Amino acid sequence: MHKRIVVFLHIPKTGGVTMRRLLDRQYSKQRVFRYPAEKPMQALGQLTSAERQNIRCVYGHFRYGVHRHFHRRAVYITMVRDPLDRIVSMYYFIRSRPQNKLHHLAKRMSFSQFVTSRDPRIRAALNNHQTRMISGKRHPDLKKAIENIKRDFVVVGITDMYPNQCL
Incomplete structure (x- = not known):
């Protein structure tokens, strides 16, 4: 029987980089699949069967459902954040990163214009956004998100509750 896979559904601006660092300490490099933002299906397709079976942890910015590409039981973890705090963080993050694809828009907007x-x-x-990612749907589906959490999530952490030493 194949071991189950740990899937970290990284919702942007919820403390996910800290969680990814913790996972990188827990698993060897060969056992983690870092889901790429660009061409993820191509990256998945390039994995050999042996490499795919060796993976114990997947993380990245994706909606619920990525476990289906690994054909085995998965447990999910994620972090959530107060929606307003997440949006404020996102606004300033985008404005501070010229390489971000929304930077050219956000740099000319006030926060009010942005939201x-x-x-x-x-x-x-x-x-x-948090509900859409956890539900796996293009449009927010709170009922489906709650169903997914109850069935497949072993941890839904709250960013504000991270211990200070983790940040």
């Missing part, structure tokens, strides 16, 4: 923007690229990151 009321009609641009679909900004709206997607603001509109119940």
Whole structure:
């Protein structure tokens, strides 16, 4: 029987980099699949069967459901954050990173303009993003998110409750 896989669903601006560092300390490099932002299906397709079976942990920015690509039982972990705090953090993060694909838009916007923007690229990151990621759906589905949490999540951490020594 294949060991189950730990899947860290990294919701942006929830303390996920800290969690990824903790996972990197727990698992050897060969046992972690860092889900790439660009062309993830191509990266998954390049794994050999042996490499895929060797993986014990997957993490990255993706919606619920990535475990299906590994064909075995998975347990999920994630971090959530107060939605307003997450959006404020995201706004300043995007503005401070010229390499971010939304930087050119956000750098010209006040916070109020940012949160009321009609641009679909900004709206997607603001509109119940945590619920969409946990539900695995394109549109927020709280019922499905709760169902997924009850069935497959062993940890849903709260960013504000991280011990100070982790940050």
